[in-house]
Amino acid sequence: MVKALLVAAVSSGQGKTTVTAALARKLVRLGRRVRVFKCGPDFIDPMLLERASGAPVRSLDLWMVGKELCAQQLAQAAAEADVILIEGVMGLYDGTPSSADLAREFGVPVMAVIDAGAMAQTAGALVHGLRDYGPVEMAGVIANRVASEGHAKMVATSLRDIPLFATLPKQARSLPERHLGLVLPGEVNGIDQLLDNLADQLVFDEAAWDRLPPVDLAMPASAAAQPALLAGKTIAIARDPAFMFLYPANLDTLRAMGATLKFFSPLADQPVPTEADAVYLPGGYPELHAEQLSQAATWRASIRAAQAAGVPIVAECGGMMALADTLTDQQGATWPMAGLLPGAVAMQPRLAGLGSQGLPTPQGVLRGHTFHYSKLATEVEPAAYTIKHPSAMQGEAWYRVGTLSASYFHAYYPSNPAAAAALFLGSVK
Structure with missing residues (x-):
């Protein structure tokens, strides 16, 4: 049994990778053993998330990776870690299969990331729609680009029965990007300081974290060993x-x-x-x-x-x-x-x-x-x-x-x- 979350959003561009990296670094600094996965095909985000968590980041995708290997990877991580974070791909329900499909398949609750920079009370309508459309189990919300404590309170009130788990202010320095996505971590000057700053600025409700129920990610039946088709090569x-x-x-x-x-x-x-x-x-x-x-x-x-x-x-x-x-x-x-x-x-x-x-x-x-x-x-x-x-x-x-x-x-x-x-x-x- 392990605490596990799928970090998802209504669309790309909401700050999923930034929030997942900040949360991973925050939890590591609190003494948790953290494993992070990336939902869907991706090469660059996993490099950043590996830097943030200090542990290898692998892909989860019900079609490309397959249900059995996804289950094996999650179970192995559960045996080695206190926390599993899965960064979703695009919007929560985008794709066939989607991040929501993965969350439901393995019983992992969703942590919704919302860009609150240009909204307040409407956040509640957005998050309730994300929860109920599927539906999915909604663990809580992390509000990104929050302007003030008062702004955070308006967002929290609008969520009604869904807890506001954490907030992150608008960043003076964001993670740089190029045409295929984020710039590689090794090319960013002061990347570890940037990740530490994100963790410092993540206003995090530890009591809400402690209330999260564990998820049972059992190891499936052992897969057959790979035949040595490339032996000696x-x-x-x-x-x-x-x-x-x-x-x-x-x-x-x-x-x-x-x-x-x-x-x-x-x-x-x-x-x-x-x-x-x-x-x-x-x-x-x-x-x-x-x-x-x-x-x-x-x-x-x-x-x-x-x-x-x-x-x-x-x-x-x-x-x-x-x-x-x-x-x-x-x-x-x-x-x-x-x-x-x-x-x-x-x-x-x-x-x-x-x-x-x-x-x-x-x-x-x-x-x-x-x-x-x-x-x-x-x-x-x-x-x-x-x-x-x-x-x-x-x-x-x-x-x-x-x-x-x-x-x-x-x-x-x-x-x-x-x-x-x-x-x-x-x-x-």
Whole structure:
């Protein structure tokens, strides 16, 4: 039994991530052992929440991750922590499945975050609607951007039978953002001081916290051990500020199947390790580092040599962008890339792809998502397309060029380990 909350809101932009980070840091400083999860596909928010809580942050999603693995992760966290916080995605009822679906599935009460900066008594109508529409179990409210103690009292009175759990004032310094979301924590000067300041400013009702009932998150039946499909294989993985977006669970899955993982940095012009049996280029921000990547002659030569030698290469989103002929950044400058995938990538002013998708493979569907602000112009014919969830419409193109598998699609390997292994063995055609 553990105290658990799903932190949700009426929409994006209400301050869920800021409030979740502030609450996690506050509880850690009060001596609680805190584990945080992120609902839905996301790479950047978990990095910030990990910094705030001091513990790994994993994904929960009833479709992409699956009910069984969600249950296993929650139960494991419950055995190790006093508190579990789950940051929702978008609005409470947005998506199929939604954050509300996850909360109901595991009996986790909802803590509603509201942006009270431009409202007072209407907060009650908003929160009661959030509670009753589903319905969901509403543990309480955290009001963000509260102007004064009097403002907080008006909000609290409007909530009637729902407690005001905490308030956070408008911030003089907010968490910086860019086109794919928050700026990476390691790029923010004084990030820990910023998180401490948020925790200090969170006016927190400890008595209300103590009254929260515990949640029973029991461990489901043990899952079968992963077959050692990658035993004896070494997978080289790009990891640096240009290639940061990958699910930690993907690495766990590769290791569970027997792979040895070796990391290298294309930005530092490090070559693909010579012992690599396969290469994994995850997503990230190559557009922010295009000039440096274009000058990384050793890296570019080594990835071309790996392809020529028949080494399987898996490139997702930013990884694919770095393997095109050219990349045009947001300032309009065009830079030469590694040239394994004929074509030109150009950044776009608007979102070019977003949502949950699945890739059909001989081993079954490999689930994941897409989220990008660039487009690839290429004459290469796609070998396959992902399928959007839940619409079942055609999704992202998936390319095969020699031993290269490349797409804007980010795969979540635990959803189908056999399909993931096939990618790195070069057996998916």
